[in-house]
Amino acid sequence: MGQHSHSRRPPHTPLTTMLEFRTAGFNPYNVKYSPFFDHRIAVGGGANFGLVGNGRLYVLNLTANGIACEKFFETQDCLFDIAWSEQHENQLLTAGGDGSIKLFDIGVGQFPVAGWQEHGREVFSVHWNLVNKSTFLSSSWDGTVKIWSPERKESITTLPIHSCVYSAQFSPHHPDIVTAVSRDSHLRVFDLRTKPSAQNHMTLAVPIHAPPKVRMPGMLNPNSGPTECLTHDWNKYRDSVIATAGVDTIIRTFDLRVPSGPVNLLAGHDYAVRRISWSPHLSDVLLSASYDMTCRVWTDGSNVDKGGNGAGMGAEMGRMDQHTEFAMGVDWCLFGAEGWCATCAWDERVLVWDVREFMRR
Template sequence: MLEYRTAGFNPYAVKYSPFFDSRLAVSAGANFGLVGNGRLFVLNLTSNGIVCERYYETQDCLFDTAWSEQHENQILTAGGDGSIKLFDVGVQGEFPVAGWQEHGREVFCVHWGLVDKSRFLSSSWDGTVKIWMPERKESVMTLPVHSCVYSAEFSPHHPDILTAVSRDSHLRVYDLRTKASAQNHMTLAVPIHAAPKVQQPSMGGLGKTGSLGPTECLTHDWNKYRDSVLATAGVDGVIRTFDLRQPSGPVNLLPGHEYAVRKVSWSPHLSDVLLSASYDMSCRVWTDGSNVDQGGNGVGLGREMGRMDRHTEFAMGVDWCLFGAEGWCASCAWDERVLVWDVREFMRAG
């Protein structure tokens, strides 16, 4: 396990470069993001451990970061002051090469399109998702969600489909090919805390809806192999998987975390495996059970496969390496540490 200390700054997100297996970006804030500056770290994995290639200071905490899918040296940041900034590692100096300021509150998520790589999106506590092109000074579209948006993503399968999860415990699906009616391109709003399709023995005392009631949804991610499958998680600590072909309720409930889940990420290598990072200080690896079900949907068969509990504060971010062996990932936590580790070691231990 490799470790890097972000001394004086508490990380919120870690992302592997889509171009290099040895490069990471980490967004962080001083004083747990409550007050003070932010910092973007660009880290390299070397034979001598993890070294900081560059860092950039910002006036406010950085809640998220995303690598450009067009340019190997460019990185987006999501700021607590409502700003979005684009930094270029190949350009000398400490300032961003572009910036945008349209959101009325904290920007909590940025995500670059994986199919149409000319666009990226941002989501904010102001209740909107905005779509941008890096060469334009203004956003090209605003999607009102009417609830604090914690996470938004373009589909990795379709260039005009995106999703958002929010404080009101709904997963919203937008199709930009539709007419901009009163729904503003929204085609589906799935209540995250709806009853699961199959009552699951692993639910324990969670009851019929899988929790004590609707709670804030903090994170979600698209499955990289199945174009209708997503995972969500949030304050109640339960990970839920959904199939948009049957959006009446979750396919799987994956309870186990003791506190809120801050990040979920599907494996880029295995269609049934996902990682999570939680306020209970653990990162856990799960299967949704689809690899053991003849029908391929894994209803009720999801389970925890192992956990990594080396962090000593809230685990905030986790991301898979796209290259090489299928198990490498990076995690970050408020203990001012970034860890790079092999998921397979903890699956054996678990």
């Protein structure tokens, strides 16, 4: 199971098997597959649901005998997010409830090898640049996104959002494009190549709650106003497509070429959607994790209408309901067959499973 291994599933694990790991005493906030190894997963969380107490970072291995903990690191505060380094196979970032960002190395002791402390509130997301792998970003409840280099002690750039930023990402298609979603129900797009101005590199601010740009028969028509947006993700194949989700339970897809409103509204969750992730294998498929304790797989319909964008054709394709508390994190395995994923929830469990086993037949 070496670097960039392409085994079709975790070793010796037959279909229909769900692997489980218990994070006893800690409630996970997110789970991430390593970009280097198909058998390595990281999980970050905190004691007492992150309200008070320590945090813990787990590094897990998928083995022939199930999931084994390779190493864990204790932190002083809850870890709201994690991100693997794109430069170093043994390093990963954590987003701390105390406003800190830390870089851990699996092969180096019990303490972080680097740390940064500029945010004034909880850091809620961290993300490594997939194209320019020498930079990463963080977003915070203090209303800012910061761009960093692991080689520097101070941030490179600060992007003011003026609203609690729950999620920020670099585009997987361009090293200088950054997106963020926030409490004020907007998706903001920044281009770091532009000159700093009154807009602070911002090139677009899309109201997430805007009506769909194309009306289709039977398409959901929510009447609610702005609600907090908790998560978003770039499509890995279509460089202008982004999905968002949050408190109003609806997943929306946007095409930044026509940013007047969402292309699709994917409805079905009963409570807030905490995390979404586009498939690294299929351009129309995404996974979601919700406070309704389910993780669901969706199509945005773009593969139905080959001549268009599939507006109004999105649908739920299946759900996994084995978690017994808020589902908080989802991530796809980058290697092998297109179905394997990992999820985590406040039930102190990490589950590794094949999405295809839960698809409606």
